[in-house]
Amino acid sequence: MSVTASSPIAAVTDETESGQPGGLSPSYWPFVVPALVVVVATILLPWAFTLWMSVSEWKIGEGHHFVGLANFAHMLADRRFGESIERTLAYTVLSVVAPLVFGTAAALLFNRNLPFRGLLRGIFVMPMMATPVAIALVWTMMFHPQLGVLNYLLSLIGIEPQDWVYSPDTVIPSLVLVETWQWTPLVMLIVLGGLASLPRDPYESAEIDGANAWQKFRYLTLPMITPFLLVAVTIRMIDALKSFDIIYAITQGGPGTASETTNLYLYSVAFSYSDLGYGSAIAVVFFALIILLSMLLLQLRRSSARLAGGSK
Amino acid sequence: MTRTSMPTRRRFVSATGAATGLALAGLAAPRHAASQTPPDPKRFAGTTIEVNLIKSPRGDTLQKYEKEFEALTGIKVNSEQIPEQQQRQKTTIELSSGNPSFDVVHISYHVQKRQFEKGGWLADLAGPINDPSLTPPGFWDDFAEAGKTFAKDGNKVGALPFSVDYWIIYYNKELFAKKNLAYPSTFEELVATAEALNDPRAQVSGFVARGLKNANTPVWSSLLLGWNSATVDPSGKLLTDTPDAIAAAQLYQRLMTKAAPRGVTGFNWAECQSAFLQGRVGMWFDGVGFAPPLEDPNKSRVVGKVGYGVMPSGPKARAAATTGDGIGVTAASTKKEAAYLYCQWAVSKQIGARMLQAGAGVPFRNSVLTDPAVREGVTMPSGWLDAVAASGKISRLTLPVIIPVTEFRDVFGIALSNMLAGSDPASELRNATADFQPILTRSEKT
Numbered sequence: 001m002s003v004t005a006s007s008p009i010a011a012v013t014d015e016t017e018s019g020q021p022g023g024l025s026p027s028y029w030p031f032v033v034p035a036l037v038v039v040v041a042t043i044l045l046p047w048a049f050t051l052w053m054s055v056s057e058w059k060i061g062e063g064h065h066f067v068g069l070a071n072f073a074h075m076l077a078d079r080r081f082g083e084s085i086e087r088t089l090a091y092t093v094l095s096v097v098a099p100l101v102f103g104t105a106a107a108l109l110f111n112r113n114l115p116f117r118g119l120l121r122g123i124f125v126m127p128m129m130a131t132p133v134a135i136a137l138v139w140t141m142m143f144h145p146q147l148g149v150l151n152y153l154l155s156l157i158g159i160e161p162q163d164w165v166y167s168p169d170t171v172i173p174s175l176v177l178v179e180t181w182q183w184t185p186l187v188m189l190i191v192l193g194g195l196a197s198l199p200r201d202p203y204e205s206a207e208i209d210g211a212n213a214w215q216k217f218r219y220l221t222l223p224m225i226t227p228f229l230l231v232a233v234t235i236r237m238i239d240a241l242k243s244f245d246i247i248y249a250i251t252q253g254g255p256g257t258a259s260e261t262t263n264l265y266l267y268s269v270a271f272s273y274s275d276l277g278y279g280s281a282i283a284v285v286f287f288a289l290i291i292l293l294s295m296l297l298l299q300l301r302r303s304s305a306r307l308a309g310g311s312k
Numbered sequence: 313m314t315r316t317s318m319p320t321r322r323r324f325v326s327a328t329g330a331a332t333g334l335a336l337a338g339l340a341a342p343r344h345a346a347s348q349t350p351p352d353p354k355r356f357a358g359t360t361i362e363v364n365l366i367k368s369p370r371g372d373t374l375q376k377y378e379k380e381f382e383a384l385t386g387i388k389v390n391s392e393q394i395p396e397q398q399q400r401q402k403t404t405i406e407l408s409s410g411n412p413s414f415d416v417v418h419i420s421y422h423v424q425k426r427q428f429e430k431g432g433w434l435a436d437l438a439g440p441i442n443d444p445s446l447t448p449p450g451f452w453d454d455f456a457e458a459g460k461t462f463a464k465d466g467n468k469v470g471a472l473p474f475s476v477d478y479w480i481i482y483y484n485k486e487l488f489a490k491k492n493l494a495y496p497s498t499f500e501e502l503v504a505t506a507e508a509l510n511d512p513r514a515q516v517s518g519f520v521a522r523g524l525k526n527a528n529t530p531v532w533s534s535l536l537l538g539w540n541s542a543t544v545d546p547s548g549k550l551l552t553d554t555p556d557a558i559a560a561a562q563l564y565q566r567l568m569t570k571a572a573p574r575g576v577t578g579f580n581w582a583e584c585q586s587a588f589l590q591g592r593v594g595m596w597f598d599g600v601g602f603a604p605p606l607e608d609p610n611k612s613r614v615v616g617k618v619g620y621g622v623m624p625s626g627p628k629a630r631a632a633a634t635t636g637d638g639i640g641v642t643a644a645s646t647k648k649e650a651a652y653l654y655c656q657w658a659v660s661k662q663i664g665a666r667m668l669q670a671g672a673g674v675p676f677r678n679s680v681l682t683d684p685a686v687r688e689g690v691t692m693p694s695g696w697l698d699a700v701a702a703s704g705k706i707s708r709l710t711l712p713v714i715i716p717v718t719e720f721r722d723v724f725g726i727a728l729s730n731m732l733a734g735s736d737p738a739s740e741l742r743n744a745t746a747d748f749q750p751i752l753t754r755s756e757k758t
Contacts, residue, residue, distance in 0.1 A: 061408040061431045079747075145575035146515065146587065166575025168733050254525045255577035256729030271401050272718045 053280035060274035071281035080257060080265060081282065085289075088241065088261040091172055095240035096233055098180040103187025103232065104225075108217075110188065111195045125185040132182075136249030139178050140165075143250070165251050168258035175259055178246055183239065187232045194228030195221070230301040234294065241290050262286050357386025359650040364403060364414035367393040369601065369672030370475050370637060371418065374658055377666065381657045387650045400424060400718075407433040407642065415645035416654050419471050421462040422635040422711040423718065430715060434470040435641040435648055437655070441469055447656070454661075458707050459676030462636050471638025472659045473676035475667060477599040478703035479534050479633035479710065481621040482606065484614055487516060487594045496624045499538055499563060502595075506571035509594030518571030520587055521564075521597040523732055524580045525725035526718070528564075531597065532728055534633030534710045536560035538626015543720075544712035548756065552724065553738075553745040559627075561728065561737035568732055577732045589613060595621075599635065600703065603696055604671040620699035623706070632703035633710035636676065665689070674700050715755040716748075723748045 054071055058064030075081050110121050127135070142148050143164035151161040164174045202220050211219070244263045247253065253260030253268070260268075266286065270279025363378075365371035371393040378389045394402060400423065406412040408431060419428060428434050440446045452460070459473025481502075483495060487509055496502040502519075510518035522528045533543050539556035551557060568576055571594075573587055581598050588596040589605065591613045605611045606618045623632050639658045641651040657663065664675030665683070671692040680686055681701060690697050711717060727744035731737050 060404050061427065144583075146573060146592065147590075161574065163575045166578035168577070168729075251578065252524070252526075254729060255523070256525055256726045256733070268722065272397075272722070273716065274404055 050280045050283055053276055054284045056277045058277040060276060071278050075281060084260050084262045084265040091261055092237060092240040094176040095179040096236045098176060099184045099187045099236060100232060102180060102184045104191050106184060106188040107191035107195055111192060127182045128185045132245040133249050135182060136246045140250050143174060168255050171251060171259045175247055183236060190228055190232040191225055194225040198224050226304050227301060230304060234297045237293060354386045356650040359647055360388040360390060361416060361647050361650050361654060362414040363389055363391035363416040365391055365393045365418040366399050367395045370667060373667050373672050385653055407431060410644060412642050412644055415642055415647050415651040416639060417642055418637060418639050421638050425462060426713050426715045428470060429465040433643055435643045436468040438467060438469040440652055454679050455676045456678055458634055463638055471640030472655050474637045474639045474659055475673035476634060476636045476676050477601045478700060478707060479598060480600050480699045480703060482588060482596040483619040483621055484591060484594055484617055485619045486617045495619060495621050498625050502624050503566060506567055506595060510571040516592055517573040518594045519567045520572050520576060520584045520593045522580055522584060523568055523576040524578055525729045526721040527580045528728045529721040529725045530710050532560055532564045535563050537631035537633055537708050538629055540629035544714060550745055550749060553741045558738045558741055561731060561741055564728060565731045565737055577729055600700055601673055603692055607692060620695045622699050622702045630706055631708040632706045634707040635710060714752060716751050719751050720748060
């Protein structure tokens, strides 16, 4: 479809390019109203309400009153909250790194001309399409120390049975295993997209210069797919930080609090203990943490793009 | 918050009339109904009530027979069962809003009683219970004392006592016979028997109970009853770091680390039951209501091999830990009379007998437990029924009647889980008590 200079779209483009404040003439503002109403009603108002609750003492079934920053001060002394933050960060780092490594390796593999490549790719991405709670229930059975298939498989190769999610020492790595199994395909798809867009010329030059496979990966492929990896890292990080369903369904944060991430603790405070005020304060801090980490990653991506010669 | 006023005796009399009372007499005591004036059970025909039930065999029983109630009264029942944890959240949120979507609510006394009382969420049923034109004579007297204690809030009566759950020890008679062991009569023997039964090479564990945080707290508090102590005294003081509480925690730690299956820290009742069903556990400590699958050949490898043991004596007392369910009318309901009829039907002898006979639950009504005709129809082994009857005689509440029960179970559940990982019981209980005391203090202040 061609767009003439007299069309509204062209007019908008012109105004934007002309640098007028807001980029839109007042005559277009009514068109923005429906979207604005939805954003205000579903995002801004709930957030404002959460902020207001976070400075209140409010338990379900009881009255509420303003307490200023008392909920935030309480958080500083709350051992369980502090530990949940540490656990969330550890879980997030592992849940980003492992799928990133395996996903990149899988992408490099599936980027080659393998027999049945399409079929194998299809099978590989299937975990990503499964429902988290269904996955959790299946893995719960597999992790069972007496009846689970994992310990049976270990016994076949002479390895002692493990406690998996039933031990404080192994619960986080076991949960990361599930997360990795489910989300490695997503990283693979992102990196595959990046690999498909790489130019051939640098590789031909490297081959003429006698570079081996590792050198080509290390000095050509890796730098060129870094922007794609950073996209994958951002998506995975946000996903892992807010991970709830799989952990709750498999361990409910246990044994003890060994797998209680901030999300699970927040849920307990708000809905099991009915403490909406303190729960909201935790939500506010957690949201700020996610925003901060996301901004750091976006900044990193911009720097990476600049180094690679791309535009901002 | 707008709330419909609670039903008074006069209001109930004018609204329901004597005929309905007699109808309920018929519902509650079918064998005597014929001797009374024919009631008018259809007085509230056409009314629709909403019933919120906890997902359980008791809830199943009510839903299974609710058509009978509808046919008898003409009252339409819309009932739903919701898993326990979600039901507690839903009812709390809806009742605190002042406009719940249900007229009848099924509650766990041991978790929700104090919260419901403080919120004023239940209609006071003392008036209608004491009104002879509404309630058959002897109705209230027929409930066990534990049930009445659960139901009462001073002079008020909240939820009617529906079912009781005693904690017993299920034991595998075959495994006991192999080692030539007898059922333990004291805590010391319990430990010795559990450790004698334990045989990791044969994949047999001597003992299993809940290890999962929150679910494990009643295990410890039930053991504590053997020291003739509770977790909170009548004045509201925490007794959770006393020498007795520490001794009970040490017993829990020993049983669960020396004789329990791998990974027991993550076991709730379902995992314990699963291990016992496989014939791999010597003793399992939990509520009596979990028995039916053990005698189901489609689910169990221990059919006919299960012994049902009353709790052994502790150092200072012998006590069967008790929890219970009630069913009541919401204070905000606009159909209190019809809802009350439903509650009376739910706790009737007929429903109680059906629950007992199916092993779905144990009613609080003494006349059901002592009725030879009811006992004859019980599908569970006689040992189960004997354990129920004997536990009733030494019954004691296992969880404190406080508002923040969930926090209590979480805080001490975490401490108990940590003990299974090797932590010192005394320091864990001291820390947990220090963490929980402000929560308890605050809950009673507001």
